[in-house]
Amino acid sequence: MQTTLSESASQLPxxxxxxSILRTCVHCGFCNATCPTYQLLGDELDGPRGRIYLIKQVLEGNEVTQKTQQHLDRCLSCRNCETTCPSGVDYHNLLDIGRAVVDAAVPRPLGQRLLREGLRQTVPHPEVFKGLINSGQVFRALLPGTLQSKLPRSALPAKPRPMVHRERQVLMLEGCVQPSLSPNTNAAAARVLDRLGISVIATREAGCCGAVDYHLDAQAVGLDRARRNIDAWWPGIEKGAEAIVQTASGCGAFIKDYGHLLASDPVYADKAKKVSALARDLVEVLRDEPLEKLGIHASQRLAFHCPCTLQHGQKLGGAVEALLTRFGFTLTSVPDGHLCCGSAGTYSLTQPELSRQLRDNKLNALESGHPEVIVTANIGCQSHLDGAGRTPVRHWIELVEAALP
Known part of the structure; x- marks a missing residue:
């Protein structure tokens, strides 16, 4: 696509x-065929091709309006379009650049500003978030349905973690919301890895991955969180940690981008590149291990929801499904498995109507094979889908751990 940046845009970092990304796009429109919001709204400007054109206009110096902002806000950042694109357009990075320029030019209404700031002050802070969840459970019956659906229905308490320190060690990101919404997930991962001779070293100093701030108009804050995590993990890396494991694919996708996002930072560029290289989704670690040592022979009937951050962001579509099949689980067919469930980080709160439509469509597809349980690999998707009050939704590692002899 022919592009001529304005003088001001050409000064952007x-x-x-x-x-370069804009010039890669050939405007073929294949991306619209798999874009969830385009399918729902049928508006060219609510598909990747239209959003790319809007960003092009902004960077060429054309007027920026609230309508521009709205169309960019409606994007889920699911990256389905990247999987579909024959030209390899790096859409999610272009979207991040375009959103930052638009948000700097267009003041948001007060309600949006309060919501976004409120999310930034709660979600990335585990103790604050835990307090809100606990208070919500106490007053659950008094809350409106939209808030009740955000509370966990029946989160399993965390089982004890192994105390033995193995020779092989990995670091693990504990996460922001997962310890409150699904406290047993990381414990289950640690117990399974321990059976394979791998110890999980929790790094308490590592906090939020930075994605929440980065995608809510605070990119600089998000990158500062990335730097703090790098500092927290670095001693463990120097001691020989094999990997930095994530059980939430959304966090994993963002950490794998640290190297790119901090490439121009003279202090952190090399360290960020190393951290991104060591970042592994849990399934990447397990699939290379001798899983027969676990002695699992399961038989439950499951539907697997593959999060966008796993299949499109990390290109690991099919990996968890293959692992669960090796363990003996029966996986049902899921029509349109490439489509987003509508969770998308904080999207279910900033775009609730679209998010609910996507969730209900996804649940209809997941339940079409009549599974006993739906499993997934990202806490956001898990909480969002389970909030509908239909088939129970769990993290897949919890079912694997429960099947250990």
Whole structure:
């Protein structure tokens, strides 16, 4: 696509990157065929091709309006379009660049500002978030249905973690909301890895991965969180940790981008690249191990929801399904498995109507094979889908751990 950046846009730190991405797009429109919001709304500007054109206009110096902002806000950042694109357009990075420019030019209404700031002050802070969840459970009956659906229905308490320190060790990101919404997930992962001779070293100093701030108009804050995590993990890396494991694919996708996002930072560029190289979704660690040692022979009937951050962001579609099949679980067919469930980080709160439509469509597809349980690999998807009050939704590692002899 022919592009001529305006003088002001050409001064942006990522101007060359934006121009390169724009020139990669051939405007074929294949991306619209798999875009969840385009399918729902049927508006060209609510599909990737239209959003790319809007960002092009902004970077060429054309007027920026609230309508521009709205169309970019409606994007789920699911990256389905990247999987579909024959030209390899790096859409999610272009979207991040475009959103930052638009948000700097268009003041948000007070309600949006309060919501976004409220999310930023709660979600990335585990203790604050835990307090809200606990209070919500106490007053659950008094809350409106929209808030009740955000509370866990029946989160299993965390089982004890192994105390033995193995020779092989990995670091693990504990996460922001997962310890409150699904406290047994990381414990289950640690117990399974221990059976394979791998110890999980929790790094308490590592906090939120940075994705929440980064995608809510605070990119600089998100990158500062990335730097703090790098500092927290670095001693463990120097001691020989094999990997930095994530049980939430959303966090994993963002950490794998640290190297790119901090490439121009003279202090952190090399360390960020190393951290991204060591970042592994849990399934990447397990699939290379001698799983027969676990002695699992399961028989439950499951539907697997593959999060967008796993299949499109990390290109690991099919990996968990293959692992569960090796363990003996029966996996049902899921029509349109490539489509987003509508969770998308904080999207279910910033775009609730679209999010609910996507959730209900996804649940209809997941339940079409009549599974006993739906499993997934990302806490956001898990909480969002389970909030509908239909088939129970769990993290897949909990069912694997429960099947250990």
């Amino acid at each position: 990522r101007a060359a990157e934006a121009e």
